[in-house]
Amino acid sequence: DAKTTQPPSMDCAEGRAANLPCNHSTISGNEYVYWYRQIHSQGPQYIIHGLKNNETNEMASLIITEDRKSSTLILPHATLRDTAVYYCIVRVGSNYQLIWGAGTKLIIKP
Amino acid sequence: NAGVMQNPRHLVRRRGQEARLRCSPMKGHSHVYWYRQLPEEGLKFMVYLQKENIIDESGMPKERFSAEFPKEGPSILRIQQVVRGDSAAYFCASSPRSGTGSDTQYFGPGTRLTVL
Numbered sequence: 001d002a003k004t005t006q007p008p009s010m011d012c013a014e015g016r017a018a019n020l021p022c023n024h025s026t027i028s029g030n031e032y033v034y035w036y037r038q039i040h041s042q043g044p045q046y047i048i049h050g051l052k053n054n055e056t057n058e059m060a061s062l063i064i065t066e067d068r069k070s071s072t073l074i075l076p077h078a079t080l081r082d083t084a085v086y087y088c089i090v091r092v093g094s095n096y097q098l099i100w101g102a103g104t105k106l107i108i109k110p
Numbered sequence: 111n112a113g114v115m116q117n118p119r120h121l122v123r124r125r126g127q128e129a130r131l132r133c134s135p136m137k138g139h140s141h142v143y144w145y146r147q148l149p150e151e152g153l154k155f156m157v158y159l160q161k162e163n164i165i166d167e168s169g170m171p172k173e174r175f176s177a178e179f180p181k182e183g184p185s186i187l188r189i190q191q192v193v194r195g196d197s198a199a200y201f202c203a204s205s206p207r208s209g210t211g212s213d214t215q216y217f218g219p220g221t222r223l224t225v226l
């Protein structure tokens with residue numbers, strides 16, 4: 001069973017920052033937070049992951065709260081091509097299985 | 111850099127036939143994972159392989175399904191005597207090491223299997 005809770009859908013205006021929340025209140029100390037997205041049934045695309053610290057790469061930023069019970073994925077300047085289902089996954093460090101929930105369907109509007 | 115490659119992208123089979131799905135991992139990756147996605151659902155883990163070894167097949171149905179990752183060539187997911195319930199998207203992922211911790215899995219485009 002997925003160990004994360006995400007809103008089923010969100011809208012965001014093109015050019016604005018998209019902030020996608022994820023609740024993982026039962027996360028353990030050795031569990032990583034991963035974000036993937038899936039654009040219209042294509043293969044999942046890796047976005048970013050983190051353990052404790054905030055992370056940033058060319059695609060997005062990941063903000064993890066100090067107690068690690070929730071996180072936010074930030075797409076700084078959303079474009080229409082960012083419309084996708086976004087999955088937040090927590091994974092035990094020693095486990096390779098990715099457990100997928102229902103994700104958040106993000107719709108970017110012009 | 112070539113990503114994870116899967117073929118065929120679409121496969122149509124009649125009930126009772128065999129389906130063979132192929133996955134070539136990213137260059138330098140020796141760990142392969144297969145996931146299945148039913149319509150409107152998230153992905154479900156099926157099997158994890160290293161070269162010539164099945165590490166974990168706990169997510170794979172006990173009958174009709176098998177997987178291999180030979181020393182040379184792609185990983186193969188084989189479904190014998192397909193039934194309509196096997197219709198799904200099958201995704202392969204690869205990682206350079208064990209896929210644990212911060213070791214990221216990268217996914218291919220998937221094979222969409224339709225059973226008539």
